[in-house]
Amino acid sequence: MSEAKKITLATAWLDGCSGCHMSFLDLDQRLIELAEKVDVVYSPIVDTKALPDAVDVGILEGAVSTEEDLHKARMFRQRCQFLISLGDCAVSGNVPSMRNMFDLDDVLDRAFVENVQAQPGRPSESLPTLLRTVLPIHHVVQVDLFVQGCPPSADTIWQVLTELMAGNTPDPTQFTRFGA
């Protein structure tokens, strides 16, 4: 197959633990098979620093917790034809959203003041601004496919990708669930 016909894939890691990307790497030897049909054009696991203008499939791990996450989610939606929420944090907010039960100022003080001995104080630079409420991705942009699991297994990811490569729309509820 010529290079030009490969499906382009971009992935990003918002407010998650990277577990979903680890699961992706767990595809092991199947990554080679994947590389024959798919070109990973942007991802924490490749070197490219910028998201291309037009991508076939986008995969987002993690919830939307910061201004930066929000910006990335919007950019992915704009540039990816088909957008996938991968993992419970992306789909439901999951663990990152547990802070929603508390006021953001209390959360910041707890993390940066109350429990810190050396130079307690809220960070004022270099960190993206936290949103008051952590949201699942589809609450900020339209999402085309939801893959539950914490993290979704490599087999789940493989099944989703192979179905997509075959031109079908997979139904992940057949092989994964919340908390799987």
Added chain:
Amino acid sequence: MTHPPVASNPGPKVRVVTLKIDDHDVGARETDSILEIAHANGIRIPALCYLDGLSTWGACRLCMVEIEGVSKPVSACSTTASEGMKITTNSERLKRYRRMILELLFAERNHVCSVCVSNGHCELQDLAAECGMDHVRVPYRNATYNIDSSHDLFRVDHNRCVVCTRCVRVCDEIEGAHTWDVMGRGVNCQVITDLNQPWGDSQSCTSCGKCVQVCPTGALVKKGTAAGEMEKHDDFVPYLAQMRKRQ
């Protein structure tokens, strides 16, 4: 506690009726509920608040089915059979409604399956998977609910409660203690122990653990369980219910 009118204790002269559930012709006693008939014939209807051996509550509406000639769906657990009924259990409309109910349940309180003691052994989670509820479209409420760990053996985490009242019913009808009851309305509705006192201070609780075993979610759990460790067994309920009837 008052119950919706379901005859679960048939008298001697019960008529037998024939009806159709999806493509199956089935026979049943006219006192049986549609849900009982379906389950007895191996036809699956999703249900959450219903539990074999307890009185029928009809609160969750997940068991709703369509009856030919009746415009609104009815709850299968609290509707009895009648001659010639034609019932549909899984139309597109019913699937849509069930999905919406599950989305509302997940959005109302705080369900974080990955760290929940009931992960992998939860009826709510299973229902979401069964009904294809793969994401919640409505906004999450993000309201904070209490966790009461005052009991020596058990804990109640209201963040995971779906207010099915199984705990209330098993404690009242099977154990005879009536420690649990329901307080408040609408979104403020929640289960309480005694007069909304800490469970550990309860004078009525016998610490039998029945409520924990029948609770479909991670709301009532044994203490000392970590994520995914809380497995429950509610198969004792129909047996004890039978024994109670004989007394």
